[in-house]
Amino acid sequence: MELKEMTSSSLITFDITSTKKEEVIWELTEALYQEGALSSKEDYYQAVLEREKVSATGMESGLAIPHGKSDAVKEAKFAVGRLQNPVEDWESIDPNNKVELVFLLAIPNTESGSTHLNLLAELSTRLMDQDYYQRLMQANSAQEFITALDQTSDQPSTEPQEYDKTVLVVTACAAGIAHTYMAAEAMEQAGRKKGIKVASEKQGANGLEDEHSSSVIKEADAVVFATDIAPKEKERFAGLPYVQVRVADPLSNGEEILDRALNNPDGTVQEGEASSDSASSSQKKQGVLAEMGQAILTGISYMIPVIVAAGLMMGIAKLGSMPFGLVNDINDAERFANHSNELFVILHHLDKFGYMIFQFMYPIFAAFTAYALADRVGIVSGFIGGIFAAGIHYRFWGIEDGVASGFFGALILGLAAGYISKFLNEKIKLNKNFQAMKPMLIIPAISVLSIFLLNFYIVDPVFGGMNIALRNFIESAQSSGEIALSTVIAAATAFDLGGPINKAAGAIAIGLASDDIFPLTARVLSIVIPPIGLGLATVLDRYLVGRRVFSPDLRVTGQTSILLGFIAISEGAIPFMLRNPIITIPINILGAIIGSTTAVLLGAKQWLPLPAFWGWPLVEGSILAYLLGLAVGALFIAVSNVFIRFALIKRNRITI
Template structure:
């Protein structure tokens, strides 16, 4: 559907002025009435106001899209107005509204207004498109800008077979996954290259690559920090790299595919890891594959257990028993899933069973020592599951290599019987022996946390807090987060305090950026100010990556400020003994925390200090 089919130049007002929100609505309704779409002007106005009373239609970046569906509309239509001086439209980011679209839809069962709203909203996500509309000199120019943008969008969507394919994924599947996808798509558009990007995020696979896409593509980019199933890309040039390169170097990655520099993927015969994935990044990728699968289970398990104690302190209560048992059942799966998916990342599906077994051995505490003293069982926790995952994965590779030259007649049973059975035997026996020592190591670590003086807890909270901001989702950040998660899982002493410190510290970078762009608007460009609302939401949700674009522009000043703010928040949170047994949730789970008001103080302190330093040290583009 063409948006301009529902518009006329009579319903467009250029360089308008409105004293307040109601004045703006009056003028927009009059424009719609002038276009001939309204049979009862007052009834339509009431419908628009009624919709506004539900929630404001003032978005961010100076955009408002009021709309209403009523019998007072004779046919669907759109009116528009630009307001150079802006108007207070009660927008989500609190900024003046400078561009308004009013959508009218008849109440006849037709969902045309939803289609238009979706199409228009997609276009308005482009900052340059919005600026062009705001600067239009005539209604005719305004309509022309919309037509050109919509045509370009449809041309992009109409590409039957994209030249370049990509898959993006990060361990938590929240921010890096989609930032890399956006960067690749934006750069491909600038280069005039058609691309299709599949995202494997926390909400599942989106924009999935089809077999037809793969058959006609020049190559595929895998920008991921966890294991991605690659069998479908057999025979296709494939370039694999960390997800951060998808954000930082999209043009380089696309050019590698276009210049035919990527090696052809041939299943097990070719290593997927390219030059950027040598050394530490290979085991890190395997570890993050396990962690990304175990984290959702750990979050829900912790939430169920905390919820049980939140509802009632009576451990004999039926509600407590149900919630607590559900939480404990989920805890049972965390270590096997972690270990199993590490192993699977190393040696594919045959290693999943051995990995699960090693994870359960770590959870249960089964070992040679247990055979001599079956009364005592102590888990080896995350340490055991991680070691068990790598053990199972690499032992499976050894088994596969030993039986590589088995006669072809056994090919059918190798992946479903021979490899799994031998892998389980080798991994199970090895893990049983090794677990004796892993339990001792784990016990020493946990025992060290007993009777820690407050100053030691503060130092741990501050140190892990600073680590959360050093590389924003990179290996240092993930190490600090994984360490806190491991303590929460084992319910070690002070684990709730350390988890709260780590979570609070991870919230600081985007909150500090939002504080600066909100309070010191004159220091930032309009595009940077437009990220304020997004960074507030990301920060409060414990998603640090909203600060990455600002760090990329001025790493020398912004990054140290973020690290210092996270250090302060981690230290204060630990000092105030704020605690939470949930590994995620940000401010939205504050009602489950101990000392929540002091936790807010810790967050504010880190945010303000970091925000002030960023404000007065960053390089302005003005």
């Protein structure tokens, strides 16, 4: 297979008149879409723009190689544009670069290790050859350009047979294609010029290529990490002097980087050092907020399977007990823990098992949020922070009415654990003989103690006080009228999806219903409206705005959220809330208020604490009014989320 098979004459344009980077990229994206290489040009375009934020894709001599890796790419392809008017402000490794030739690479997420990606890597390497580049620039037609793509001139090796020094190089970029291979080639060229042996390991879309063996590492004099993401298995190079640079830096400063590595390194790779010890340049460029956002996304991705597993276990138990009329009683330990009917015993313990799994939702989230920031040394303190957030500590301390800090606590404590562990790992320097004590003793001890103090003096008191204040507010609303009280209960129920504020609202609402004062209509509807609404949003987005506005993992979560919503498990929607709380929480509250007050105004009344679908036939007054309220609230949440996210994506305020 040759490079010409990855493009076509319709993907090569010589008459682009745009003078702005974004317009050029969009024009080439449109060409890829018309060629059938993309399922969604908007999703791919967004992926390219996100990659542009990481590091410069402009090179030198008028060249730029923007690229995007996305599920929207059906097949690896590239489009080429030769510009009539150079783009002078394209971020480039050469500050004076005026872009005239643009290669736009489309890389699918699912094609790692394929022939297509190997060829894209080969193209990136070939473009480092000035003769090759000039032949492409001099082509007079698309067909001449395609022919020149596979014309290479093999140059005889001028490498000396013996070297005084050996420098290892590790390259990696976000997409794992262009810069990864170009940086490796640039460092090898610099090594040949200086008489230094340079061996490059590429950590790209094809995984680890030309991996440095232990014997090679043992003989090396230094290592260069040219990466925009954290290098993998950095601890292999323990004891070697190192330099950390951006992946684009070798393209203009290869010889200088080699000199730094051998004569003035940034430091020595420590034994047990994690990949995240040296913050990547992309993180530095994006700032702390972007770094925290990425850590939260990591925590969510590990938390989602916990939520799904817990919900399914409880769902099976509830559905299994439904034919016996025991949906709300199956969790009664006195009746069913040792029942004579073995089926009831299994269903009881399965329901408890699901509840138990839910208790580890926040510990898993906080642990892997910390892990994303500090690598392995952050897991323990993050997990402990999540235990505090889930309120598990109150059971061991004998406090029956303790209020868990919920998802707010998990966010704060998970991030704090990560940054504390990261700081300790970077700042504590020990003799090589005592290095193992750092990750095994010192960091866990200090970070866990810090999390304990943070939770004891700040997190628990603040969110406990918030819960008490809200509980008092709900109680004071009892005399404010039917709609006002329904509004307050709906808002509190939808606020944190099963968290402490939700539970406070539930305790008061159930108390009012048990005394025949006020029905549970607003309460039960507000449990199911948010998860169903958010799940519907992941289904309706492409029909409402013509594209996806949720990431693939949230689309999977959305399907689960709908299912869990029907069986009254609102926690299935928590990943949406954690990822975009400023968007999700207000919409959830408004949707719950609109839906529940609609049902109340139309005469629906539910006195039983049965929010799941099996309780709907027991609604008094009008079941149609109840279902209409549910539909109105869920659709409000779905439509609002889709259009707000779509608007923010168009403005590059959020990404998927």
